[in-house]
Amino acid sequence: MAPLSTPTIGVLALQGDVREHLIALAAADALARPVRRPEELAEIDGLVIPGGESTTMSKLAVVFGMLEPLRERVKAGMPVYGTCAGMIMLADKILDGREDQETLGGIDMIVRRNAFGRQNESFEAAVEMAGIEGGPVEGVFIRAPWVESVGAAAEVVATHDGHTVAVRQGNVLATSFHPELTGDHRVHALFVDMVRAAR
Numbered sequence: 743m744a745p746l747s748t749p750t751i752g753v754l755a756l757q758g759d760v761r762e763h764l765i766a767l768a769a770a771d772a773l774a775r776p777v778r779r780p781e782e783l784a785e786i787d788g789l790v791i792p793g794g795e796s797t798t799m800s801k802l803a804v805v806f807g808m809l810e811p812l813r814e815r816v817k818a819g820m821p822v823y824g825t826c827a828g829m830i831m832l833a834d835k836i837l838d839g840r841e842d843q844e845t846l847g848g849i850d851m852i853v854r855r856n857a858f859g860r861q862n863e864s865f866e867a868a869v870e871m872a873g874i875e876g877g878p879v880e881g882v883f884i885r886a887p888w889v890e891s892v893g894a895a896a897e898v899v900a901t902h903d904g905h906t907v908a909v910r911q912g913n914v915l916a917t918s919f920h921p922e923l924t925g926d927h928r929v930h931a932l933f934v935d936m937v938r939a940a941r
């Protein structure tokens with residue numbers, strides 16, 4: 743059995759690279775499970791929102807009756823970590839979204855969809871991230887968003903080429919890039935620590 747200190751962390755499994763996050767969370771000593779329904783949402787201590795396609799994720803969140811339950815738990819302080827499309831889902835405001843695209847909000851920031859994508863569809867870069875020791879993380883950017891601006895409560899924790907690519911506000915963390923694809927679990931370990939601290 744898992745020790746009491748082991749948090750249960752869900753991965754929003756409507757669409758996107760769910761499996762990679764489940765593996766990274768397990769490697770970072772969390773009990774990881776996919777979450778699709780409100781009942782499953784009630785059973786977790788923290789949530790990862792994967793990369794994928796934020797317009798599809800937003801649509802499926804409505805179809806599965808998850809949009810309001812997710813918003814409520816984020817508002818109530820559940821720790822959440824979003825990568826790429828997940829970052830878009832956590833933005834209070836987005837640019838270049840679809841007209842009917844919904845987000846959960848949680849971070850006072852404006853995120854531009856596909857911002858790097860227009861210049862460069864996909865690339866990797868070493869990213870220095872506050873709170874992560876042991877050198878830069880390998881940032882995998884895939885049609886990635888960047889953060890145009892953050893409000894006073896949000897903290898920029900990483901930049902690339904002068905653009906903000908990671909932000910934290912309280913218990914909510916978001917990165918433009920995909921640490922779940924690298925085999926380096928330090929960012930997931932940081933998030934698991936955030937979940938532990940919040941319990």
Ligand code: GLN
Nearest residue numbers: 793794795796826827885
């Ligand atoms: N461009 C995608 C979107 O707008 C995000 C890409 C990704 O998650 N790798 O949702």
